[in-house]
Amino acid sequence: MSQESNNLGGSEVRDEADIFNILVATDIHLGFEENNPIRDQDTFDTFEEILKIAAAEEVDFILLGGDLFHCTRPSPFCIYKCTELLRQYCLGDKPVEIEFLSDPAVNFPTLSNPSVNYEDPNLNVSIPVFSIHGNHDDPTGQKQISAMDLLATSRLVNYFGRWNNHDKVEIEPILLKKGQTKLALYGLSHIKDERLGRLFSTKRL
Template sequence: MPVRFIHTSDIHLGKTYRCLGGDAERYQDFFTTFANIIADAVKEQVDFVLIGGDLFHTGQILPKTFAKTIEILQPLKDAGIPCLAVEGNHDWIHRRDSVSWMEALSQLGYIRLLRPSRTGEGDYLFEPFDLEQGAGGHIEIGGVNIYGLGYIGSQAANHVARICEAVDTRRNILLFHVGVWSYSPVEIGNIRPEEALPLSECFDYVALGHGHKPYVVSTPDGRPYAFNPGSPDCVNFGEERYDKGYYLVSLENDGEVRHEFRRCSPRPMLVLTVNLEGANNADEALQRFAAGVAEKLAGGSDPRSPLIEVRLCGKVGFHPFELSRDRLRLALFEVCQPLHLEIKNHLSQVSGGGGEEKVKKSLAEIERDVLAELVGANSQYQGREEELVRLSLALRDLVLKGEVEGEELLALLPSGGAGCA
């Protein structure tokens, strides 16, 4: 008989913001989305559910996050539908002498955490899953063999051959937290399409995760074999451009895959660019800012408070510091009541002197120039200035938001930080 399953990934339970007073509501958003997926799995009476990593937003979660996760998974357990999962980079704990929250869920029977073991030579062993121990690398359901491999970082391509060598069964699924270049916007932890291709010879369905944009990877002859549902909710700004959902999949006896992308309905996330070109003073700029935002928000029908990122651009006749974040927030709150607001000030100041108009660099440009100069001063990093400046700013932004653990910051670094000290 064909098997039917739901494939979701990158749920990011526990994600929230710590400002504007909307943290509790945003925290709940991700649980609501996940609960809807689980409810659909029970309604469809699927054979199993796959979670391709990053169930949690950080490896060290609050006890209430764990409790709410169990509450959502309980109907699945009551219906006798196995939930198979692997760890993503956000689920990591670097101290392997501690039991992770993912392992705890597996030991309690709410998920079946798939994790292979390794031989002394580095080869993979996908041992049968032990229900009592809540551990193993391989499980068989309805004549289909599901293998699990979590996040292994920037060296993932070097592991593909060993993964294939460890598999000797038919009708196979691989659950793998990795992205595929040219499809995934994620920069770290990806493999190239040609490096992923050998997986198509061993597995009928490769269940991906990691990137938050949905995509399907096909063989050169057009057969789809690797599927990434993306994140079902908008985790970061920039994702508002992506479809959000999960896959309902039927794997036929002959290995043919029939997949349906089922859309979710995340809270509105908006990235608004407001051009203040030519504003002579801060008061004029604030009026234009409010009017510009109101125009861009006109016609919105979703009653939920949106998540908004505002990008200010243009050459102005005053110092950008005069548009403080507090003044901008007050002006925006007269137009709408966002659940969360982020402001990126890319304004440049125009100053006149001696009959010649000069444009001063924006704060963001000055910051990038200084960082690039500091990086380039070390001969070891010359030629990589742009890459390392981008990484430095990404780390800075995450730390300032105050919503990440050390594990997530380390996951941004190639090979978990090796070579970047």
């Protein structure tokens, strides 16, 4: 049936092939209370439920809004459980139907070989995950490495929006396309409110 014959009351019926189906989740805080014998599995159960919904709804990608981890240096078990769940639910034979149009070297500058993970020939990604970091899992220490960097270098998560120059911030969007629809995804990982406020007020963002 043609799109025109599907119109009801003058409203246009959009082609499903042009519609982004995105699951947005934030503040999962993996590892919170993991030493509590009653609550130790709560955050991991929550994350698995999110991934199950994403798989059942056949989303085009998952967008995480920060604080996937409760702390910058999560326990080995926390990282193990996170990677296990991502591999279980986000890798597979289902084709990814979104095109990546922007420059991966600009969007993922911390990677030695920048690329979006579902275009990596060594991986079979079925559900891409894009994520910024929050104030709980931001990079710290001498090398400025966090658990998000570990997920990015293992190619399980597309980690973007990290900005280290606090004198001026320039956000380059991730450009995606599905069918005839184009999407510009702007992301900025955590910057302290006071500093971000100064950047806005002095027009340096």
